[in-house]
Amino acid sequence: MNWLLAHFDTLRESLVRLARQPFATGLNVIVIGIALSLPVGFYLGIDNLQAFSRQLSSDPQVSIFMAMDAGAADIAAVERRLRSHPEVGRVDFIARDQALARLKRSAGLADVLADLERNPLPDAFVVTARSNDPSTLEALRDQAGRWPKVEHVQLDAEWARRLDAALGVGRLLVTLLAALLALALVAVTFNTIRLQILTRRDEIEVSKLIGATNPFIRRPFLYLGSLQGLAGGCAAWLIVTLALVVLNVQLAELTTLYGTAFKLQPLDAADSLLLLGFSAALGWLGAWLSVSRHLWQIEPR
């Protein structure tokens, strides 16, 4: 109980100490906040894009386009093969006239299409595979590509998969960026605590002389570092969340133009807590390094 009270007292004291120098504290918090908001912001962007691309790439559709000179018998042969294929679930045949009619309806291209002398679209099958496994889909694509009078086979989700892979690289870059900026946070805290230790030199010396243990002397500095890190984490959260609100307003205009509804999702509760915990822990680490580095230099004489 005493132990808990002592920690509570230290916490209160550290808050008072931070509040007593609002300018210095504020600047530090802003520096940490900006440093953290960069990787967090990028992470969030990638996360959103990845969720979007996953949603698209999870669609196990394969389009099979027939050659323009394919006859009814060829089409029937391909359909038969598809229907008996173990990996194929649903098969929809879209005749070329039907496709043209659909295109005229959907994209407002009626005028352009009306000028065409003949239908440029081929007959096509839209096949939904039973599994979403990329290698199965690719095998199906290669197989169907070799059938007679099949002009082209396309995995509809392929570009989404490529995007997903590219985002994996982006994720790695964000991790590297985060590691670098985490180092910056540790450095900022290290320096703040170093200055604190220097200004409280007398107090440390006297405390040592009257029997303070190293953990006792270290404690307020560790609290200070953690609190500063935590405040920086809060600042980063605010920066990212506000930026997201602004971006979503702009994005809403853009996506209505394209007829889709895409909205950037903010940090969820778990990620937010992770950010705050991480920043506090890094602050603690910076303070710990600083105290360990400087405390032994202050020995009473």
Add this chain to the structure above:
Amino acid sequence: MTQSRQPGNDAQGSRMISVSHISKRYPGGYEALRDVTFSVEPGEMVFITGHSGAGKSTLLKMIAAIEMPSSGGVIINGQNVSAMKSGAIPYLRRNFGLIFQDHKLLFDRSVFENVALPLAITGFPRGEIARRTRAALDKVGLLGREKARPITLSGGEQQRLCIARAIVNRPAILLADEPTGNLDAAYAEEIIGMFKSFNQVGVTVVIATHDQALIGRLGPRILHLDHGTLAA
């Protein structure tokens, strides 16, 4: 002095402070203490005298484990200080009430907070800290000044503040380095009176001073240091 040649002697156990054959050489060759041996019984009051530079402060610092001897050993209440791990030294120091020549008060804290510091370090609950701090301030006559900053106190009051901080933890041993250093005779008398009263309730007191007049009136046990060696 009836010190033993063997530090492991049984009689050592009952002694409060046992210093055996300590020497202190500083880098550069200066020898502050040379083969000093003495012991202090529990509840004794001892004065260490000598000219300035004779090694009085160095000797006190070795007893409080602030400095370590180059050779020889110090045993406090049965604990061998030289063999102690650095982690144990804070706990050893809690046995002492230290009064420094340069006061070592914290000027950014109030009188109350200065005196409360040793209790906070020991980990007393807040109510107990307040109670004991006020009791200590009362003993040195500073109860009315608890909210004051040390800088606003006179030299004598600052010295009394140091004493309050030294006794607040109810230490077994009081070590004072020139406690009457810059004080006039009346103030010095008063301060020494306080040490005497602490000694009467069983506290072991070791005072380093060059103030011969002060000692003459008391007639206590005296250890005289001369250029780092103990004169009989």
